[in-house]
Amino acid sequence: MQLRTLTPQRIYILIGYAVAATALFCAPLYLNDFRLNLLAKFLAFAIVALGLDLIWGYTGILSLGHGVFFGLGAYAMAMYLKLEASGGRLPDFMEWSGLASLPLFWKPFESFGFAVAAGLLIPALLALFLGYFTFRNRIKGVYFTILTQALVIITTTLFIGQQALTGGTNGLTGFSTLFGTPLAGEGMKHTLYYVTAVLLIAAFVLCRFIVKSRFGKVLRAVRDGENRARFIGYNPAVYQMVVFSISGALAGLAGMLFVLHVGIISPSMMGIVPSIEMVLWVAIGGRGTLVGAALGAILMNAAKSVFSENYPDAWLFFLGLLFVIVVVFLPKGLVGLFSRITFRKREESEEHEAAAAISHPAVRAGNG
Amino acid sequence: MKQRQQSAILQCEQVTVEFDGFKAVQGMNLHLEQGELRFLIGPNGAGKTTILDVICGKVKPASGKVVFKGEVDITRKKEHQIAELGIGRKFQTPSIFPTMTVFENLEIAMSQNRGVFAALRAKMTQADRERIIAQMVMIGLERKADWRAGLLSHGEKQWLEIGMMLLQEPEILLLDEPVAGMTDKETDKTGELLHEIAKSRSVVVVEHDMEFVRNFASKVTVMHEGKLLKEGSMEEVQGDDRVAEVYLGKRRDADVSRSTA
Numbered sequence: 001m002q003l004r005t006l007t008p009q010r011i012y013i014l015i016g017y018a019v020a021a022t023a024l025f026c027a028p029l030y031l032n033d034f035r036l037n038l039l040a041k042f043l044a045f046a047i048v049a050l051g052l053d054l055i056w057g058y059t060g061i062l063s064l065g066h067g068v069f070f071g072l073g074a075y076a077m078a079m080y081l082k083l084e085a086s087g088g089r090l091p092d093f094m095e096w097s098g099l100a101s102l103p104l105f106w107k108p109f110e111s112f113g114f115a116v117a118a119g120l121l122i123p124a125l126l127a128l129f130l131g132y133f134t135f136r137n138r139i140k141g142v143y144f145t146i147l148t149q150a151l152v153i154i155t156t157t158l159f160i161g162q163q164a165l166t167g168g169t170n171g172l173t174g175f176s177t178l179f180g181t182p183l184a185g186e187g188m189k190h191t192l193y194y195v196t197a198v199l200l201i202a203a204f205v206l207c208r209f210i211v212k213s214r215f216g217k218v219l220r221a222v223r224d225g226e227n228r229a230r231f232i233g234y235n236p237a238v239y240q241m242v243v244f245s246i247s248g249a250l251a252g253l254a255g256m257l258f259v260l261h262v263g264i265i266s267p268s269m270m271g272i273v274p275s276i277e278m279v280l281w282v283a284i285g286g287r288g289t290l291v292g293a294a295l296g297a298i299l300m301n302a303a304k305s306v307f308s309e310n311y312p313d314a315w316l317f318f319l320g321l322l323f324v325i326v327v328v329f330l331p332k333g334l335v336g337l338f339s340r341i342t343f344r345k346r347e348e349s350e351e352h353e354a355a356a357a358i359s360h361p362a363v364r365a366g367n368g
Numbered sequence: 369m370k371q372r373q374q375s376a377i378l379q380c381e382q383v384t385v386e387f388d389g390f391k392a393v394q395g396m397n398l399h400l401e402q403g404e405l406r407f408l409i410g411p412n413g414a415g416k417t418t419i420l421d422v423i424c425g426k427v428k429p430a431s432g433k434v435v436f437k438g439e440v441d442i443t444r445k446k447e448h449q450i451a452e453l454g455i456g457r458k459f460q461t462p463s464i465f466p467t468m469t470v471f472e473n474l475e476i477a478m479s480q481n482r483g484v485f486a487a488l489r490a491k492m493t494q495a496d497r498e499r500i501i502a503q504m505v506m507i508g509l510e511r512k513a514d515w516r517a518g519l520l521s522h523g524e525k526q527w528l529e530i531g532m533m534l535l536q537e538p539e540i541l542l543l544d545e546p547v548a549g550m551t552d553k554e555t556d557k558t559g560e561l562l563h564e565i566a567k568s569r570s571v572v573v574v575e576h577d578m579e580f581v582r583n584f585a586s587k588v589t590v591m592h593e594g595k596l597l598k599e600g601s602m603e604e605v606q607g608d609d610r611v612a613e614v615y616l617g618k619r620r621d622a623d624v625s626r627s628t629a
Contacts, residue, residue: 220467228464229476235482
């Protein structure tokens with residue numbers, strides 16, 4: 001029963017992956033630079049969405065604090081770019097704030113390797129730290145979610161308050177080059193786009209491996225019945241910590257790519273609203289499916305930019321309407337709609353299951 | 369006495385459990401021999417489920433201790449550590465993982481390294497697969513391997529859970545009312561399963577259904593108001609005046625109230 005046979009359904013899925021990958025790699029051929037840059041940003045967001053789906057869709061833990069992990073990754077990369085742009089002199093905002101020399105913790109960020117490692121490890125370790133004190137003490141459901149919101153407020157307040165060290169409200173911007181090549185150049189834009197596309201695919205493959213492994217099955221078991229998993233002999237806290245940490249690292253990776261594409265990071269981009277928005281991408285795309293999470297991030301952001309360009313006054317209403325429609329009519333997200341159309345027959349026999357599987361995550365988490 | 373303690377796989381000594389000042393269990397002693405099948409009966413609120421909760425670590429006793437295999441004090445251990453030592457628990461309501469398939473439920477329950485990295489690397493070997501299939505045959509769910517467990521009937525869920533516990537390969541099985549809510553036919557099948565299980569393991573069963581208990585020639589422990597009331601064979605227990613008074617008398621009342629409810 002575990003044998004992999006090429007059922008028609010499987011073939012469709014494989015074709016889908018191939019088409020998606022081709023579309024991604026051919027995008028520079030049919031998109032102008034502005035659009036390509038936007039798409040690159042959306043692909044970075046899709047990486048966050050994958051990480052969020054691991055923790056929310058598969059493990060049943062709702063984090064409204066992923067903006068922080070995203071932001072930490074972004075700041076790590078931004079610090080490197082800022083130092084490169086300053087060319088050995090003190091970064092401009094530090095001068096304005098009256099600093100005489102580069103703070104000690106900025107020094108290692110002169111190295112690209114260190115910046116990348118920090119952008120992955122700092123969010124991962126922060127998630128591990130937070131997870132250690134919450135999951136181990138069996139803090140979960142809405143209480144955990146509220147704590148992640150508190151983390152966002154603490155972090156943004158800290159970043160705004162330490163203007164001399166972090167650039168304050170303005171954040172970090174004014175980057176010029178990466179490895180000596182101008183960031184704004186066409187070649188660089190294309191390269192960064194390809195790097196992002198490859199990393200998105202790598203993140204997708206990693207998440208798929210995790211989800212399909214026995215580790216992933218234990219995650220779903222923890223989601224379905226944390227206590228039961230415990231009485232089988234698994235320690236749910238360790239599993240939750242590890243997956244939260246991986247999720248944080250993916251958000252950090254996305255943050256690094258975001259800075260390279262957008263050229264700025266500020267506390268408002270890691271605040272409460274972006275954190276909640278990230279969860280919405282996953283909810284709208286389809287929680288509990290990796291494709292859904294990634295597509296949700298890309299489509300929602302594309303819709304946002306299309307609406308805001310064409311209907312500058314009314315776009316927020318459209319976006320709100322879209323949210324309402326998805327929440328009310330598509331509890332499984334866009335992917336749920338798709339599979340309902342394609343695999344209608346299959347669905348019918350699984351009606352009970354659908355009814356049993358869909359319950360609002362926050363409500364269930366609260367009960368559990 | 370000395371002899372008995374040596375062969376005991378589980379000893380509960382003077383276990384007392386308090387919930388906000390209410391003593392659910394008071395100085396309870398329970399000695400379980402290697403390979404023994406023990407029934408735990410008593411009226412509602414006697415503390416039967418609570419004593420199982422203590423053994424599996426869900427509830428921490430206010431005093432007293434629980435010793436596993438004569439050497440390991442499990443009173444202060446965490447649930448997953450106790451499970452890893454070899455004590456499996458089945459709850460009153462079937463608690464399987466509803467969105468996972470029958471096969472997957474058994475796969476993660478199977479005895480194995482429970483660490484994160486082991487789980488990431490774990491591969492389904494042919495031996496594992498055969499083990500799981502053999503288990504599915506035993507619990508009669510081999511045709512439903514790919515069903516989501518949430519779709520199974522109540523009885524099937526109970527069997528799946530028993531199957532999961534068996535693959536976990538515990539040395540002691542704690543079963544809380546395994547036949548509650550089952551049809552007669554399902555109850556019979558569960559009885560067969562239980563006979564099979566008891567051959568190779570120590571089992572503690574909390575049960576209300578006296579008919580069901582009579583099918584097994586084994587020792588019965590009667591609890592009342594958190595204390596040990598009587599221990600012995602079913603005949604001895606039924607012949608005891610105090611048991612008749614507190615348990616069998618009330619049992620009739622309970623039956624009446626249940627049928628009218």
